[in-house]
Amino acid sequence: MKILEAVNVHLSFGGVAALRDISFSVPEDSITTVIGPNGAGKTSLFNCISGFYRPQQGSIFFRGQDISRLKPPARAALGLARTFQNIALFRGMTVLDNIKLGAHVHTKTGLLGALAYLGPARREEMALREEVERRIIDFLEIDHIRRQPVASLPYGLQKRVELARALAMRPQLLMLDEPVAGMNREEKEDMARFILDIKEEWGVTVLMVEHDMSMVMDISDHVVVLNFGQVIASGLPQEVQKNPAVIEAYLGDGDIATLRRRLNANTEAA
Amino acid sequence: MRIGDAKQSYAADEALWTSTTQQVWFGLLLLSLLLFPFFASPYLLYLACLVGIAVISATGLNILTGFTGLISLGQAGFMGVGGYTVAWLSLHTSLPFPIALLAAGLLSAAIGMVIGLPSLRIKGLYLAIATLAASVFLHFVFVEWASVTGGMAGLSLRSAQLFGLTFHNDFRMYFMIMPLAVLMLLAARNIFRTRIGRAFIAIRDRDISAEILGIPLLRYKLLSFALSSFYAGVAGGLFAYFYRVVTPESFPLSMSIFYLAAIIVGGMGSILGGVLGAIFMTLVPEGLKLLTTAITPIYPQAPVFMSPLLGVVFGVLIVGFLIFEPNGLAEVWRRIRRFFHLWPFRT
């Protein structure tokens, strides 16, 4: 069963094609990873899926529904949640408020309710707080920072708060753009564990972009390789790893150890 | 010394005043606001009324500019809409003042939404210019639509009415203005405990991400415009009842700048900041006036150089806050509080 499918997606910026005729799909209950050199179009692809970019051609289907014309908030309401390559937390809010904001589409309080903050509005806030605490803050082990302004947090924790906010969106498909970039080994291991738990315990399908090959190989069920805006390979991690076209795209030679070093170096640079 | 408090429940943790001490202070504040008019001189009472009106309008502008990040130079225009609405209703109907003020707020909100429409496409300075243009247009309407607005001469209105009670002096006006100011402040504070306030701040901080996270930008920007101009409309209505006359010059463009300055000095994106800024901006000119009268016997030239000095002092204060304390008086206040909280321990 496919949860997401892109068909012949084409996106260009003033004549420069960022995505050319992209078709791929994300199997339900999988961790699907998009890899590819810098500038291959991975983030652009994410932006097309979340509705920030409008591809000139092609369609995107979510659970069989064509979402190509939906605006980003409508896609969020369907259960498409994401994090951003360059952390996009709201600096003027605490960790807790950032996470609560993720639940926007699932809450209802209107203007008058908010002004009065009586009965229903208060109950909704309490229920949300309770849910966020129990399901997300405990799970991601960030209870010690809930009252802190996000700007004061170290990078690794900011990434975790961004994941928390995406989880508050009650996603069906969780899209992570380079979730472990710039993290140290321990933080990477934590993040990999969270992602696996999200898939297995929450039953959420994960679509991620990642450069760290050991992580990609360890946790992905399915890998899609992008180069110059085109899908050049897809399949099981082991198959993709051996695919000559992939090795060619990255390096021009067949040494996987060099490939890894090269990819890790990319990550440091990013 | 008061540090650390174990939270009983999430409800207690989400309360506006999370400690008993805070509740006591708030109670004392309300009590002193209640007793103030019985002890204050007529001049202080007059100032308190002005401060109350300014607090309402500054809070409204803060919602739009400080919290949602949409710069507006239309505040005076929206206050004018409220002022003229109240004046017209006072002349042509015998509605009690709460209804008239509500109408003033709603009409102003509706016009605010229309003026806010371009905000989906333009931001920053361009939006400031667009709202300025709207404000100029409103001023034009106040002058030209003489059959309704009374033209340049404006409208004089009867005292506000409620259940046969007339609000014909500052003492009574205080009891109309102050409770409304407190109520509207609490309401503004409440918004930022909910999804709507979070959406505003998210739009201010990163509008693109906000949209991807599920916030329809146009709806929330217009909502912010509506709320902000509702506050301005009510403030303008109170202004009309207070002076019992409105003319196009009651709401000059400089008033929009006055309110922008108030939230910059007080603290953008802080409810307390709007309050402190409004108090500050209302009282500093009065203080300078008092100073002028005090030194005139010594330097007879004082009035000549003091009145232009006022503008300079204001300018310097605003620039100073922008450079040295971008979070405004609210941040200064937080620092003072932190000092006393932790006292006698050093941090």
Ligand SMILES: Nc1ncnc2c1ncn2[C@@H]1O[C@H](COP(=O)(O)OP(=O)(O)O)[C@@H](O)[C@H]1O
């Ligand atoms: N908003 C934009 N305007 C112009 N070019 C863009 C824009 N976004 C991405 N691109 C271009 O599209 C290509 C793919 O970029 P991106 O999707 O960020 O790659 P990746 O995430 O794989 O590193 C790059 O050549 C980039 O310069």
Ligand SMILES: [Mg+2]
């Ligand atoms: Mg990228």
